[in-house]
Amino acid sequence: MKSFTYERVATPAAATAAFARAPGARFIAGGTNLLDLMKLEIETPAHLIDVSRLSLDKIEKTGDGGLRIGAMVRNTDLASDARVRKDYGLLSRALVAGASGQLRNKATTAGNLLQRTRCPYFYDTNQPCNKRRPGSGCAAIGGFNRIHAVVGASEACIATHPSDMAVAMRALDAVVETVDAAGKARAIPLATFYRAPGTTPHLETVLAPGELITAVTLPKPVGGTHIYHKVRDRASYAFALISVGAIVQKDGSGRVALGGVGYQPWRVEAAEAELPRGAKAAADGLLAGAKTTHENAYKLPLVERTLAGVLAEARG
Amino acid sequence: MQTPEEFEVSRRGVIVGGAASVATATFVPAGSAVAAPAPVPPPTAKVTFEVNGTPHALELDTRTSLLDALREHLKLTGTKKGCDHGQCGACTVIADGRRINSCLTLAVMHEGESITTIEGLGTPDKMHAMQDAFVVHDGYQCGYCTPGQICSAVAVLDEIAAGVPSHVTADLTAKPEVTHTELRERMSGNICRCGAYSNIIDAIVDVAGAKA
Numbered sequence: 001m002k003s004f005t006y007e008r009v010a011t012p013a014a015a016t017a018a019f020a021r022a023p024g025a026r027f028i029a030g031g032t033n034l035l036d037l038m039k040l041e042i043e044t045p046a047h048l049i050d051v052s053r054l055s056l057d058k059i060e061k062t063g064d065g066g067l068r069i070g071a072m073v074r075n076t077d078l079a080s081d082a083r084v085r086k087d088y089g090l091l092s093r094a095l096v097a098g099a100s101g102q103l104r105n106k107a108t109t110a111g112n113l114l115q116r117t118r119c120p121y122f123y124d125t126n127q128p129c130n131k132r133r134p135g136s137g138c139a140a141i142g143g144f145n146r147i148h149a150v151v152g153a154s155e156a157c158i159a160t161h162p163s164d165m166a167v168a169m170r171a172l173d174a175v176v177e178t179v180d181a182a183g184k185a186r187a188i189p190l191a192t193f194y195r196a197p198g199t200t201p202h203l204e205t206v207l208a209p210g211e212l213i214t215a216v217t218l219p220k221p222v223g224g225t226h227i228y229h230k231v232r233d234r235a236s237y238a239f240a241l242i243s244v245g246a247i248v249q250k251d252g253s254g255r256v257a258l259g260g261v262g263y264q265p266w267r268v269e270a271a272e273a274e275l276p277r278g279a280k281a282a283a284d285g286l287l288a289g290a291k292t293t294h295e296n297a298y299k300l301p302l303v304e305r306t307l308a309g310v311l312a313e314a315r316g
Numbered sequence: 317m318q319t320p321e322e323f324e325v326s327r328r329g330v331i332v333g334g335a336a337s338v339a340t341a342t343f344v345p346a347g348s349a350v351a352a353p354a355p356v357p358p359p360t361a362k363v364t365f366e367v368n369g370t371p372h373a374l375e376l377d378t379r380t381s382l383l384d385a386l387r388e389h390l391k392l393t394g395t396k397k398g399c400d401h402g403q404c405g406a407c408t409v410i411a412d413g414r415r416i417n418s419c420l421t422l423a424v425m426h427e428g429e430s431i432t433t434i435e436g437l438g439t440p441d442k443m444h445a446m447q448d449a450f451v452v453h454d455g456y457q458c459g460y461c462t463p464g465q466i467c468s469a470v471a472v473l474d475e476i477a478a479g480v481p482s483h484v485t486a487d488l489t490a491k492p493e494v495t496h497t498e499l500r501e502r503m504s505g506n507i508c509r510c511g512a513y514s515n516i517i518d519a520i521v522d523v524a525g526a527k528a
Contacts, residue, residue: 003358006378006424032420035381036401048378050425076414080480085488096483100505101472103402105414106421236483236504 001038008050012212015051016181019210022047027212029072030106032099033115040125042132052108056214059083065220068177071110071213075099075165078109088218089226090245094168094259097230100237110213113166113176113193114205117159118239119148130156131201146295147241151287152262157201158293161194161264167245168228169216170265171257177215180208187217194264204263224249225314229306230259242299244306248314252276256307258286261299279308361424367392368436376423382416383407385423386433394434394463398507405506408464408471409433415471417505434463437470445526446470449519457510465506469520472502476524494524 005022009015019025025047028034037043056070059081067088069078078084079095099107107115121127121139128137140148140158148158174190188206195203207213224247232238243259254275257267271285283304290300364373367390374389383400386392386409395418398406402420409418410432438444446466449455456462476492484501485492492498499517508516 001379004378005359006361006422008425008427028422028425031422031425032402032417035420035422039401048422052425076475076480080478085481089488092481092488093483096481096485100405101475101482101502102405102408102415102417102468102505103420106416234504236501 002041002044002046004038004045005047006050007047008053010053012051012054012056012179012214013183015049015054015212016179016183016210018049019212020181022049023209025049027051029108030074030111032103032107033111037116040123042123042125051212062217067218069109069216069218071108071215073109075104075107075109075112076101078165079104087221088168088172090171090228090247091165091168091218093226093228094164094230094243094245097228097240097243098164109165109216112163113169113190113213113216115163116204118162119159120144122159131159131197131204134200134202141293144295145293146298147239147260148293148296149262150290150292150296150299151266152196152264153291154197154199154201156199157197157263159197159201160260160262162239163265164228164230164240164243164259166190167243167257167259167265169218170267171245171247171255172218172222175217176213177217178207178211178213180211185214190216190265191267197263201263222247222255224254227310227313229310229313231302231306242302242306244303244310246307246310246314248275248311254314256282256286256310258303261287261303275311279304279311283307363424363427365426365428366430368432374423378422378424380423381419382409382411382421382423382426382431383418386418386431392433392435395467396460396463398461398464403507404461404464405468406461406464408467408506410467410471413471413474415468432467434467437466444470445523446519449522450516453515453519453522454512455516455519456508456512461506461508461510465503465508465516468503468506469516469523472499472520473524475502494521496521 009018026045028048028050029052054072057072058070060068062068075095079092085092119140122129122132127139130138138157149160170190176188176193179185193205226247228245230240230243232240240260246256248254255272257265268286271282274281274285287300358377360375361378362375386395395409396406398404400419402417407417407419408415412429438447446469476494479491481488482501484497496517499520
């Protein structure tokens with residue numbers, strides 16, 4: 001690991017001011033992904049700004065009957081919150097489907113959104129990777145890529161976003177709240193938070209350098225049956241090959257977001273109109289334009305069949 | 317071909333990287349005519365925390381993980397380094413009542429916290445109930461993952477009691493129960509290469525039963 005200087009800050013304003021003094025610094029909260037990447041020297045910040053003690057660790061009701069989840073709320077605490085379990089069950093389900101108990105105790109809401117891909121070529125510093133070293137190429141294309149993206153990928157990168165939590169948040173119409181170095185706050189729908197890889201896969205979100213996530217808000221509960229079905233190589237503690245997060249209403253309408261298929265949680269609102277017609281119609285819409293590799297074509301039927309199982313479970 | 321300059325850079329990188337968790341060492345080959353430039357000491361930071369009830373004040377290379385602080389600086393070698401990447405759970409300790417992977421957290425971030433390691437749960441003369449149960453149920457073979465398993469298991473029972481749901485909890489709004497299925501899921505962050513899983517679960521069920 002490269003050496004770095006360290007400071008702890010007490011307020012979001014102090015955090016963004018610290019970044020302004022040390023451009024290239026990284027905010028650290030749970031650290032479960034960042035430190036791993038620093039050990040491998042994939043991330044090499046010269047300065048760490050410890051934001052883990054910011055008082056952004058509360059879950060509060062919003063004026064319109066929704067929830068505001070502080071950026072520092074731990075994954076365990078979010079999954080356990082009584083309001084989340086009752087009204088946003090999909091979120092609770094997605095959270096406990098991810099990582100391990102130890103990691104969920106440390107990992108934060110904001111950090112979960114910003115965690116980086118688990119593409120093995122991103123992790124292997126001996127291999128080309130446009131995300132890790134822009135312009136070096138992509139070893140995953142043509143390599144071992146059964147876990148890689150089938151939608152939204154580019155000639156430069158076929159990595160997937162690894163988060164389960166983000167899949168639920170996308171289906172729940174979450175909005176990311178941030179503050180920048182000038183103290184300016186903004187609200188970014190999760191739907192527009194991640195950037196498609198295109199020719200710049202190293203740029204993963206629309207956040208500006210030094211912009212700090214302060215909270216994620218959820219609109220008021222939408223009811224329905226909440227199901228998160230994750231398909232993986234092990235029964236526990238493994239990333240998704242694909243996952244289906246769904247909220248299904250009694251009349252058969254609903255929402256679906258997919259994990260493990262693209263650079264962001266994948267939701268196509270237009271395809272949701274097809275849900276009452278069944279999994280095939282909805283999956284066709286969700287995966288329109290899919291481009292598979294020699295190893296991951298299985299993801300297309302897997303999504304459809306998993307969605308069929310989810311819809312059957314929702315019908316009861 | 318590698319130039320001498322490149323070699324210097326990479327050698328320094330290796331030395332700096334290797335010294336992250338212990339005191340910086342300088343190696344000057346015997347008989348070398350030109351003295352190497354004095355190495356820049358890595359940045360340090362102060363931290364105070366309690367480990368197993370004993371307060372400690374340390375000044376550490378900022379890169380030091382909590383795991384290395386415990387093992388290399390406080391000589392509490394009960395906590396094990398397995399993968400050092402948060403994948404195996406051998407380094408599990410309890411920080412302010414929560415089980416965490418001590419390899420994936422910086423020691424300097426634990427200011428003011430109370431850390432419990434396997435040495436703090438029990439002693440050979442007065443073992444924790446979970447340690448006793450692991451012995452009774454033969455919940456290990458080589459023993460390397462055992463301290464992490466036991467710290468994790470103790471915290472798992474607290475998590476169930478606190479109502480933390482798991483992936484296999486059928487009803488999110490009901491209180492989770494201590495079942496084999498729940499424990500297998502909740503303990504999945506602790507890998508046992510010897511495969512003592514069944515006996516580990518039996519040991520935890522035993523302790524949970526005694527508590528109930």
